[in-house]
Amino acid sequence: MTAVPDIEFRAVTKRYGAVTAVSGIDLAIPPSAFVALLGPSGCGKTTCLRMIGGFEQPSEGQVLIRGRDMAGTPPYRRPVNMVFQQYALFPHLDVEENISYGLRQARPRLSSREIATRAGEALSMVQLAGYGRRKIHELSGGQQQRVALARALVNKPAVLLLDEPLAALDKKLRTDMQIELQNLQREIGITFVLVTHDQEEALSMSDFVCVMNGGRVVQLGQPSEIYDEPADLFVADFVGKTNLVSGKVAGLSGDLVDVALADGTVISARKRVPLSRGEAVSVSLRPESLSLSAPGGGVLKGVVRNRIFLGSTAEYAIEIQGIGSLLAKADHVIGQGNLFKPGEPVAIRFAAGAPLAFPHANNNGTNQREDQHAEILS
Amino acid sequence: MSETGYKPDPDNATGGRKSAGSQPAFPMRRSIFRKNLMTALLLAPATLWLVVFLVLPFVAIAIFSVGERAPEGGYQAALTFAQYANLPARATAFWNTMVLAPVGALACLLVAYPVAYYLALRAPDRWRLILLALIVIPFWTSLLMRTYAWIYILGGRGIPALLAYVGIEDLRLINTPGAVLLGIVYGYLPLMILPIYVSLERLDRRLLEASADLGATPLSTFLGVTLRLSLPGVMTGFSLVMILLLGEYLIPTLLGGGKVFFIGNALVDLFLQSRNWPFGSAIAITLVLVSVVVLIIANRISTRLSGARRVDLI
Amino acid sequence: MPKSYRDGLPITPDKFVDQLMRLKRGSISRRDFLGLTGLGVATAVMARELGIMPAPAYAAENLGDRMSIATWPNYHDPQTFENFKAETGVAVEVNVFGSNEEMLAKLQAGGSGWSLFVPTNYTISTYKKLGIIEPLDMAKLPNFDGKSEDVRFTAEGTIDGTIYAVPKNWGTTGFAVNTKKLSKPMSSWKEFWDTAMTEADGRTMVHDYQLTTIGNALKYYGYSFNSLKQDELAKAEELLLKVKPHLFAVSSDYQPSMRSGDAWMTMCWTNDGAQLHRDIPEIAYVLGKEGGEIWTDFYAIPKDAPNKPAGYALLNYLMNPKVAVKEHLANGAPCTDARVNALLPKEVLDNPILYPAADLLKPLEFGAAATLTDPGRAELMARFKSA
Numbered sequence A: 001m002t003a004v005p006d007i008e009f010r011a012v013t014k015r016y017g018a019v020t021a022v023s024g025i026d027l028a029i030p031p032s033a034f035v036a037l038l039g040p041s042g043c044g045k046t047t048c049l050r051m052i053g054g055f056e057q058p059s060e061g062q063v064l065i066r067g068r069d070m071a072g073t074p075p076y077r078r079p080v081n082m083v084f085q086q087y088a089l090f091p092h093l094d095v096e097e098n099i100s101y102g103l104r105q106a107r108p109r110l111s112s113r114e115i116a117t118r119a120g121e122a123l124s125m126v127q128l129a130g131y132g133r134r135k136i137h138e139l140s141g142g143q144q145q146r147v148a149l150a151r152a153l154v155n156k157p158a159v160l161l162l163d164e165p166l167a168a169l170d171k172k173l174r175t176d177m178q179i180e181l182q183n184l185q186r187e188i189g190i191t192f193v194l195v196t197h198d199q200e201e202a203l204s205m206s207d208f209v210c211v212m213n214g215g216r217v218v219q220l221g222q223p224s225e226i227y228d229e230p231a232d233l234f235v236a237d238f239v240g241k242t243n244l245v246s247g248k249v250a251g252l253s254g255d256l257v258d259v260a261l262a263d264g265t266v267i268s269a270r271k272r273v274p275l276s277r278g279e280a281v282s283v284s285l286r287p288e289s290l291s292l293s294a295p296g297g298g299v300l301k302g303v304v305r306n307r308i309f310l311g312s313t314a315e316y317a318i319e320i321q322g323i324g325s326l327l328a329k330a331d332h333v334i335g336q337g338n339l340f341k342p343g344e345p346v347a348i349r350f351a352a353g354a355p356l357a358f359p360h361a362n363n364n365g366t367n368q369r370e371d372q373h374a375e376i377l378s
Numbered sequence B: 001m002s003e004t005g006y007k008p009d010p011d012n013a014t015g016g017r018k019s020a021g022s023q024p025a026f027p028m029r030r031s032i033f034r035k036n037l038m039t040a041l042l043l044a045p046a047t048l049w050l051v052v053f054l055v056l057p058f059v060a061i062a063i064f065s066v067g068e069r070a071p072e073g074g075y076q077a078a079l080t081f082a083q084y085a086n087l088p089a090r091a092t093a094f095w096n097t098m099v100l101a102p103v104g105a106l107a108c109l110l111v112a113y114p115v116a117y118y119l120a121l122r123a124p125d126r127w128r129l130i131l132l133a134l135i136v137i138p139f140w141t142s143l144l145m146r147t148y149a150w151i152y153i154l155g156g157r158g159i160p161a162l163l164a165y166v167g168i169e170d171l172r173l174i175n176t177p178g179a180v181l182l183g184i185v186y187g188y189l190p191l192m193i194l195p196i197y198v199s200l201e202r203l204d205r206r207l208l209e210a211s212a213d214l215g216a217t218p219l220s221t222f223l224g225v226t227l228r229l230s231l232p233g234v235m236t237g238f239s240l241v242m243i244l245l246l247g248e249y250l251i252p253t254l255l256g257g258g259k260v261f262f263i264g265n266a267l268v269d270l271f272l273q274s275r276n277w278p279f280g281s282a283i284a285i286t287l288v289l290v291s292v293v294v295l296i297i298a299n300r301i302s303t304r305l306s307g308a309r310r311v312d313l314i
Numbered sequence C: 001m002p003k004s005y006r007d008g009l010p011i012t013p014d015k016f017v018d019q020l021m022r023l024k025r026g027s028i029s030r031r032d033f034l035g036l037t038g039l040g041v042a043t044a045v046m047a048r049e050l051g052i053m054p055a056p057a058y059a060a061e062n063l064g065d066r067m068s069i070a071t072w073p074n075y076h077d078p079q080t081f082e083n084f085k086a087e088t089g090v091a092v093e094v095n096v097f098g099s100n101e102e103m104l105a106k107l108q109a110g111g112s113g114w115s116l117f118v119p120t121n122y123t124i125s126t127y128k129k130l131g132i133i134e135p136l137d138m139a140k141l142p143n144f145d146g147k148s149e150d151v152r153f154t155a156e157g158t159i160d161g162t163i164y165a166v167p168k169n170w171g172t173t174g175f176a177v178n179t180k181k182l183s184k185p186m187s188s189w190k191e192f193w194d195t196a197m198t199e200a201d202g203r204t205m206v207h208d209y210q211l212t213t214i215g216n217a218l219k220y221y222g223y224s225f226n227s228l229k230q231d232e233l234a235k236a237e238e239l240l241l242k243v244k245p246h247l248f249a250v251s252s253d254y255q256p257s258m259r260s261g262d263a264w265m266t267m268c269w270t271n272d273g274a275q276l277h278r279d280i281p282e283i284a285y286v287l288g289k290e291g292g293e294i295w296t297d298f299y300a301i302p303k304d305a306p307n308k309p310a311g312y313a314l315l316n317y318l319m320n321p322k323v324a325v326k327e328h329l330a331n332g333a334p335c336t337d338a339r340v341n342a343l344l345p346k347e348v349l350d351n352p353i354l355y356p357a358a359d360l361l362k363p364l365e366f367g368a369a370a371t372l373t374d375p376g377r378a379e380l381m382a383r384f385k386s387a
């Protein structure tokens, strides 16, 4: 660790009565990072964020902000600001009053000139100069979103917390805002913690992705790490599209295992956790790691059932006898006419290290390890 | 920032899911007439009710008010403003009422606000309905009965008797201005609590968190957000209670011993005792006008407080 | 009045509920009080199953099955109406009122629905003048015997030789004093008003009723109880305004306050005085030696009575001495009918509250019709109350 983490969770558990929303999380978020908290609905993302903001107190463990234990510190004394899911803008105040709300709370008091200047800067930062006197209900959803952003950032927080800030926007606006948020984070250089259940958003925007499931952190890493080296079956399945194929461990050699599939084919896969001979496993095959060719050779043989042509790529559903349907994604090179038609038999191949073998899980892939300690360092 | 300026979002034109304040779009205009007609039809029974039970009596009273008292009492036709010219004869009653109404409403507000606040924002969910019911249920029994209960509580056999046990003798609580104020607060409390409760209940809790998040202490959050956003409810309750107090006569009579004379008492006496209908009508008309002025002022304040949105008072 | 008032302090829950139920039935002390319940009229339906049970087959051919009467609170034996219903099949709805003015207001407005009502002496001429009461058809009232009535009490029911109303009870208006609190003996209105401003400061009640409150203030100066003279009324007003800040209440519902000890002295009608004294012996009933009011309540039938046959039938029933004596015992006011008095126990006839000595009765005046409609007295009362 080279710097004091902006946010640190130490063995944090949060219970609501009988419900354990967050259990035993250890987490350190270094300064100036864009971190995404990613996970399915109900996995405890919002709860984590609210514990940072001070709206909830951990049942066990500690939350530290820039090295200071926050136990007993109310929200209004914490150096973080939050962009709420539905923005939570004050309906009785205009845009400028909303933005300067935090500045007016500052003690010692700021001069009204300073408040006006900073609010003006914040407004132009989110490209809303000239909208200061508008009422909140006179703004579009996207504009409201920017006001919420400006209202939080104008206070120069150590960390900006964003709880699904883009969820209410339509797709186009959401893509625009994703880019704006990334740029903004780079410009001001403070830590952003973004909660999302949209894996594409998490991968595309953040420096680090923290994948959560069932109240725990399952994996923490850079987006490419998360995608290429998922810690477990859940991450492999949740992040990006993948094919899961069942099999049994037929042989072990270092990092690699031989997996016998249901139709008897034995493929070579990488393992992420220790496996033993004969153990039931699930093999993850990313669609883009499969390459198709005319019948003859290849690891697996199948028949094209379906084809979705997407321009630069084409997706195929391929039926393999005894295994089931696999999704394959092939680049399309203009002029080569290399598209397979439904009904056509194909051969499938993939690089030796591409498949990943995980212990077969009958639940939805919850990580079994108890003492997950995730830490990222740049 | 990658984008320069905001591009209007085409989806927004449907006025749908995104923001409450999106501009009404062209396709909606066509249906406005049909919508108004529909509204008118739906409101027809209510309108009829208003005409029969509000407008007609009002017209009758207006006609009475320019008439004369018959020698044996009642009304005889005339066209004179003598009744209005005689209004100063009830100046004390008007004055007492003009003091009672706002002071009573204010006292009511001071008690009601914390109760409504507790109910809406602090009470445990499973208790909320029960507590609300406890506040509303007494309202279903007659005010006369409930006020009589206070006569016994404040009367010689009630609190003063208990105080006599601890040596405080001959204390008189009943028939004092304090007793009247107490009765008013008690009698009108639900009318004040409910609208405030509703406005607080509707309050988006995340606004309170947002305020705290932005560094506001609980006190400034209360003043800057909670209180501010509940003001329409406060205005509704305040004007409702105040208007009802303008016509109040029962509580001052029973708990004030009939020594304090309000305009409501003047009206009752004029109609039921001296049977001076024209003068009573002139006072009633004046009272209605005062009430309307109060409502207009309250509505203005409310509208201003809650931004551009209109607030219906009753 | 329930005797429970006498029991210890403070009031117990069931007594309190008793009181509430009593209020709900409308049986509160006489006059003026029910005006409080609003422009509408408090109505107590004593006859149960009103209109639900069909009239018995033996009911008189054209009496119908219901009628309504307007009267004073606590003024009848409820059993009377039950018995009447059992005999005739006519259910009686009882409307109780607070003041003569209020009854008049309701009749003047029309559509009262009453087939019988109980006006006080001085109002009858006005009713007649306004043409809203019926000359009584004495043939339908065989139980009434003019000869057994004291003419002093029947006089105002007869106008120009025609009988418009027949008497029910008579009484006086004096004042009640709690002698434990005010031991100095009192015998005049002058003492009443002077004590109200001194020893009984904050403990005195006067009626919310122009006739008696103004009338007894006039008595302070020895003027007529019914005076309409400007200068005399001005003097009375001066007195009333001077006394006002010292009063406990301006209200005709004085029994509860006298019983609870909140009030020590009050203007008082005979029957209330008798009830108070019976339950709380230290409360004395005093007639001012300068005079004051003597009154008679009558029965009369409105011209627009919806069920005149039943009205006559009930009136005739009430004129039966055996029925009337129960009424008298229930409300405590003296009766005008010698046949009834003959049936009364000796201790009732010897009660000086009900039957004061002749020299005390002599200066008393019946209320004058003019006071009922005089705007001057009404405005004086309004000025007094709003002062």
Ligand SMILES: Nc1ncnc2c1ncn2[C@@H]1O[C@H](COP(=O)(O)OP(=O)(O)OP(=O)(O)O)[C@@H](O)[C@H]1O
Pocket: A016, A017, A019, A020, A021, A022, A039, A040, A041, A042, A043, A044, A045, A046, A047, A048, A197
């Ligand atoms: N106030 C509360 N009382 C009881 N249970 C709660 C409360 N808040 C959250 N929970 C529970 O805690 C768990 C985690 O909730 P949380 O809101 O953190 O999920 P999330 O990851 O943000 O989900 P989503 O993506 O749907 O917003 C859920 O099972 C939820 O039902």
Ligand SMILES: [Mg+2]
Pocket: A045, A046, A047
């Ligand atoms: Mg959430």
